[in-house]
Amino acid sequence: MIAACLAGDAAAWDALITRYQGFIFALALRYGLSAADADDLFQDVSIKLYRHLGELREVRRLSGWLAAVIRQEVWGRWRRREVVLLGDLSEVEQSWADWGAGPDPEQEVLALERENLVRISLDSLGEECRRLLALLYGPEATGYAEAAERLGMPLGSVGPRRARCLARLRKKLEELGY
Amino acid sequence: MNPCNVTFEELLDYHEQRLADRGPVERHLGSGCTECAERLSWLRQFLPALSSALGSPAPGPSARAAAFARALARTEAPGGPALRTLVAHLVFEGRDVSMPGLRRTGGEPRQRVYEAEAVVVNLWEEPSEESAYLIGQAYSREGTALVPASVEAVSPEGRSWRAEVRGEEFHFPRLAAGSYELLLKMADQWVRLRDVRVGD
Numbered sequence: 001m002i003a004a005c006l007a008g009d010a011a012a013w014d015a016l017i018t019r020y021q022g023f024i025f026a027l028a029l030r031y032g033l034s035a036a037d038a039d040d041l042f043q044d045v046s047i048k049l050y051r052h053l054g055e056l057r058e059v060r061r062l063s064g065w066l067a068a069v070i071r072q073e074v075w076g077r078w079r080r081r082e083v084v085l086l087g088d089l090s091e092v093e094q095s096w097a098d099w100g101a102g103p104d105p106e107q108e109v110l111a112l113e114r115e116n117l118v119r120i121s122l123d124s125l126g127e128e129c130r131r132l133l134a135l136l137y138g139p140e141a142t143g144y145a146e147a148a149e150r151l152g153m154p155l156g157s158v159g160p161r162r163a164r165c166l167a168r169l170r171k172k173l174e175e176l177g178y
Numbered sequence: 179m180n181p182c183n184v185t186f187e188e189l190l191d192y193h194e195q196r197l198a199d200r201g202p203v204e205r206h207l208g209s210g211c212t213e214c215a216e217r218l219s220w221l222r223q224f225l226p227a228l229s230s231a232l233g234s235p236a237p238g239p240s241a242r243a244a245a246f247a248r249a250l251a252r253t254e255a256p257g258g259p260a261l262r263t264l265v266a267h268l269v270f271e272g273r274d275v276s277m278p279g280l281r282r283t284g285g286e287p288r289q290r291v292y293e294a295e296a297v298v299v300n301l302w303e304e305p306s307e308e309s310a311y312l313i314g315q316a317y318s319r320e321g322t323a324l325v326p327a328s329v330e331a332v333s334p335e336g337r338s339w340r341a342e343v344r345g346e347e348f349h350f351p352r353l354a355a356g357s358y359e360l361l362l363k364m365a366d367q368w369v370r371l372r373d374v375r376v377g378d
Contacts, residue, residue, distance in 0.1 A: 005251070013251035021244055026237045042239040044263055046247035047368065114227035119236050122228075137225065138232035159196075163187035169228070170220055 002062075005053050017046065019176065023116040024066060030112070031074040032085030041073055067109040114178075121172040129165035136162055182206075182213045189214060193221045241336025242359055249330050249338055249361070263368040266294035294369050297324060299362065303376060310376045312350040314341070316362060316369070326362040331374075333358055353377075 004012030024045050028038035048069055049056075056062055077083040122130055128151070135147040136158075148155040184192075184206050192203040207214055238244070270291035292299040296319050304311040312331075316324040329341035329348040333356055341348035348362075355377025362369040 008251075010248075010251040014248050017244065017247045021247065022236055022238045025239045029237055039239050039243045043243050043246050043370075046250060047263060050250045111227065111230075114224060115230045118224060118227045118231040122231060133228065134232050137228050139229070141229075159191070160187055163185075163190050166190060166221075167186050170217075170224070173224070 002053055002056055002058075005050075013050070016049075019117070019120060020049075020062065020066065022119060023063065023113050024070060026112055026116065027067060027070050027109070028074065030108075031070070033074060033083055034086055037077070037083045041070065041077070045069055045073060063109055063113040117173055117176055117178060118169070121169050121176065124172055125165060125168055129161075129168065132158070132162055133165055133169075182211050184211070184214050186217060189217050190221060193218060193225075240334065242332050242334050245332045245336035245338050246330075246359065246361060249332070252328075252340075262366075263370060264294035264297065266292035266297070266299055266369055266371045269293050290374070292371050297364070297367075297369050299360075299369065299371060301360075301371075301374065305377055309352040309354050310350075312353055312376065314348045314360070314362075315346055316364070324364055326364055326369075328363045330361045331358040332361065 001012050001016055005016060021042065024042050025038050028041045029035070033041060045066065049066065052065075056065055074083070074085075078085060122133070125133075132147065132151060135142050135150060136144075142150070144158040145155060148158050153161070184203055188197070188203060191197045192200060197203065207218070239247075268290060271288070273286045273288050286305070288303045288305075290301045290303070292301070298317045298319060300315045300317070302313045304313075314329065316326055318324055323346040325346055326343065326348060329343065330338050331341070331350055331353060332338045339350060339353065341350050343349075353376050356375075358374045358376060360371040360374050362371070
C-alpha cells in the first residue's frame, strides 16, 4: 500500500487514510483533545505521514510511527498553549506519565489500532454477520437462545455461524496486514 | 508431522469455554500446533477489540478534514520535503470594494484579507443568486506576488473544489453559499484559511 502511494497512486493514499483516520483521531481524543483540535491535528499528521512515506516501507510499523508523531504534536501544542486538554489536568498529566512508565506502553496503541481495523473489517461483513456478532459480543451481549430468537435462526446454527463470521473477519484483517 | 485437526469453531468454543470436554483441544495445543496457536492468539487479541468496536460509535475526523488529507495526493508527490502548515487569520473584512475584474452582477462584493506570518491572502467575493465567484491573490508582506501551486476549497461535508490559477490569481467561478476551508499550497508551505463563509 505504501509502495503504491509512493508511486503516485491516489487510490492507495485514499485507502491508507481510510484505514488510519479513525486511529489517529481516536488517539488524539485519548490524549484529551477536543474533537475540533483532534480534527486539526489529524490534518497536520496526515501531511507528515504523506511527507514521510518514503521512510515507512512497512505498514506494520505505521501505527507506532503515527503514535509517536501524535504524542509529540499533542505535547507540543499543549506546552505552547495552543490546545486545551479536556478533563482533569492532573489526570492528563498522570496519563502522560503512565504512558512512558508502563511496562509496555505500546499495548494501548495496539489495542486502539486493532479496534480501528475491526471497525473497518466489520463494515465489509454482511448485515447478518454484523447483527449476530453484535448480539454475541456487543455491549448488550445475549446468549445463544436469545440471539437465535431475534435473528430467526435455529439455535444449533448460532455457534457455527458466529465461527464463520469470525473467520471472515479474520480473513479481512489478514488482507489488511493483520 | 502435526496435522491440524481442530476446526476454528472448536478453537473458538475452547477459548469461550463452551466445550464439555476441553481435553482433546488442550492436548492438540500442547503438541505444538503453530497454526492453532496463532488462531488462538488472534482470538485473544481481537475478541476484546471486537467488543470495544461494537460498543461505541466509530470516532473519526470531520468529512472536511478527511477530504483535506485525501487531497494531498492530488496536489503533490509523496515523500517530498516537509512543508509547514500556516493557519491564516482574518485581519480585514469589508463590503462595497472595488476590484478590477469584478463583474458586479449580483449583490455587494466583499473583500477579506488573511494573514499567516509573512503571507497575506486577499479574497474578493462577488455574490450571485445561488453561488459566488471567489478570486484570491497571495502576497508577501513586502507586496511580492506569491503564486500558489494549487488551491482547494473544502466544504464541511468533505467535498472539494480546485481553483483555476490564472496568472497571480486563483479563481473559484461558482461556489455555493456555505463555509469552506481554503488550502493554498505554496512553494514551501501550506496556508490554511478556515471558515471562509461564502454567500452570506
